[in-house]
Amino acid sequence: MQQKQISAAVIKRLPRYYRYLSELQEENVERISSDELSKRMGVTASQIRQDLNNFGGFGQQGYGYNVEYLKNEIGKILGLDKIHNMIIIGGGNLGKALAGYANFENQGFVIKGIFDCNPELVGRKVRDIKIMSMGVLENFLKENQIAIVVLTIPKDQAVQVAQELYGYGVRAIWNFAHVDLNLPEDAFVENVHLSESLMQLSYRLNSRQ
Amino acid sequence: MQQKQISAAVIKRLPRYYRYLSELQEENVERISSDELSKRMGVTASQIRQDLNNFGGFGQQGYGYNVEYLKNEIGKILGLDKIHNMIIIGGGNLGKALAGYANFENQGFVIKGIFDCNPELVGRKVRDIKIMSMGVLENFLKENQIAIVVLTIPKDQAVQVAQELYGYGVRAIWNFAHVDLNLPEDAFVENVHLSESLMQLSYRLNSRQ
Numbered sequence: 001m002q003q004k005q006i007s008a009a010v011i012k013r014l015p016r017y018y019r020y021l022s023e024l025q026e027e028n029v030e031r032i033s034s035d036e037l038s039k040r041m042g043v044t045a046s047q048i049r050q051d052l053n054n055f056g057g058f059g060q061q062g063y064g065y066n067v068e069y070l071k072n073e074i075g076k077i078l079g080l081d082k083i084h085n086m087i088i089i090g091g092g093n094l095g096k097a098l099a100g101y102a103n104f105e106n107q108g109f110v111i112k113g114i115f116d117c118n119p120e121l122v123g124r125k126v127r128d129i130k131i132m133s134m135g136v137l138e139n140f141l142k143e144n145q146i147a148i149v150v151l152t153i154p155k156d157q158a159v160q161v162a163q164e165l166y167g168y169g170v171r172a173i174w175n176f177a178h179v180d181l182n183l184p185e186d187a188f189v190e191n192v193h194l195s196e197s198l199m200q201l202s203y204r205l206n207s208r209q
Numbered sequence: 210m211q212q213k214q215i216s217a218a219v220i221k222r223l224p225r226y227y228r229y230l231s232e233l234q235e236e237n238v239e240r241i242s243s244d245e246l247s248k249r250m251g252v253t254a255s256q257i258r259q260d261l262n263n264f265g266g267f268g269q270q271g272y273g274y275n276v277e278y279l280k281n282e283i284g285k286i287l288g289l290d291k292i293h294n295m296i297i298i299g300g301g302n303l304g305k306a307l308a309g310y311a312n313f314e315n316q317g318f319v320i321k322g323i324f325d326c327n328p329e330l331v332g333r334k335v336r337d338i339k340i341m342s343m344g345v346l347e348n349f350l351k352e353n354q355i356a357i358v359v360l361t362i363p364k365d366q367a368v369q370v371a372q373e374l375y376g377y378g379v380r381a382i383w384n385f386a387h388v389d390l391n392l393p394e395d396a397f398v399e400n401v402h403l404s405e406s407l408m409q410l411s412y413r414l415n416s417r418q
Contacts (some may be wrong), residue, residue, distance in 0.1 A: 005243075006416075010411055011409060012405075012409065014408070015402070015404065015405035015408040016402075018407065018408070019387065019388075019405070020230075041389075042389070042391070044297045055398070060252035061273055068338075077412065077415075077416075078408045078412045079408075079411035079412055079414060079415030079416075080408065081413065082391070082411070082415065084276075084410075084411050085396070086415070093305065093306035093309040093310065094304070094306045094310070096302065097303045097305070097306035098403075100227055100302040101302065101303070101403075102402065103409065104404065107404060107407075107408075107413075109407055109411070113324075113337070147411075147414055148410055148414070150409075164379055169313075171414075172406060172408070172410045174410060178228065180251070187229070188410055188413040188414065190406055190409050192401070192403065192406055193224070194225070194307075195224065195312065195313065195316060196221075196224035196225065196228070197383070197399055198313065198315075198318055198357075198383060199223070199224040199227070199287045199288075199289065200220060200221065200224075200288055200315075200399050201293075201357055201381045201383055201397055201399045202288035202289065202291070202293050202317075202318070202357075203220055203223070203261070203286065203287045203288055204357075204381070204397040205284075205288060205357070205358050205381050205397065206287070206288030206291065207215075207288075208361070
């Protein structure tokens, strides 16, 4: 399949299509029209058609979408047909919570290790994932194919650690530290700034009054 | 201060201004020009001026912004000058991780309780926050002013629990369940779909190859 340049907004919507199609598949729905899908997802049918046309369409006029096929194709576009090995840097509450969430593995995101500078944590395990010392990080990255690094460390350490990771060849970071990492352009950083998400709620509560 | 209708995109950017201004304040910077702020934040100075003009400006031509004043004003717009009581529904790994994160409290988001249907968890504590049974939730909501409910339960329970919460008068939900809640329009739902965030990274890794 040929891919033209896809806008970030479309990419952001793809996982939601994938989620709805997965649910439809669980309900044994084999085929769905863009109208039905649009009602279910609360978006317009024309939005769905436009989004999917970016990747060549997938539907036949008047015949609807084949749920399993469309789900699998969107999965391939999102890279979900591949295994992505990850490590977590930061074995605190959030790092452990993410490591404990086995669902990521069902989608091909496999956590290979947790790293922390606190010697009291080193040697412990979350599920069967070992917490290791930061001293062995560089070697671990050399010896294992790690696609994504999850950063769950405080913001005052995150920028420096991210630069070290870039130096070790890491090009994709899932960043939970409340700071911008400012890495070179060939690195992909996806930020999850939890406080900023919460502030959207307090803004809306506040502006309502 | 009068507020006109502000676009969602501007609101999404406000917490980032707040974060940068907080950092400047920690560095004892008293005044900053929109040019300097723009370099630091990696956005254009005209974007900054446009965004802040939505709220009346805050700057004097050629004189720059007063860091503390601007931070406080943005904080007020975001509702950070108020206390927002929260509860967490779902005492699993993620719920406990969020409860353990004391930084929310520094921003006025105070976690008053955790609720779970698992009797083995009920009675335990995270920091000094009690895990309570779902059976006492309705009463707890009646007796405490809870502004925001955090949902960290599996997706197959989240929709029903959200509807119950709406029935109890809850109007702001921070939703970590991997499902759309479809509440009436006067409810504010802020979704944190972690898997979908991760898929943005795998898309970018995948489309690079």
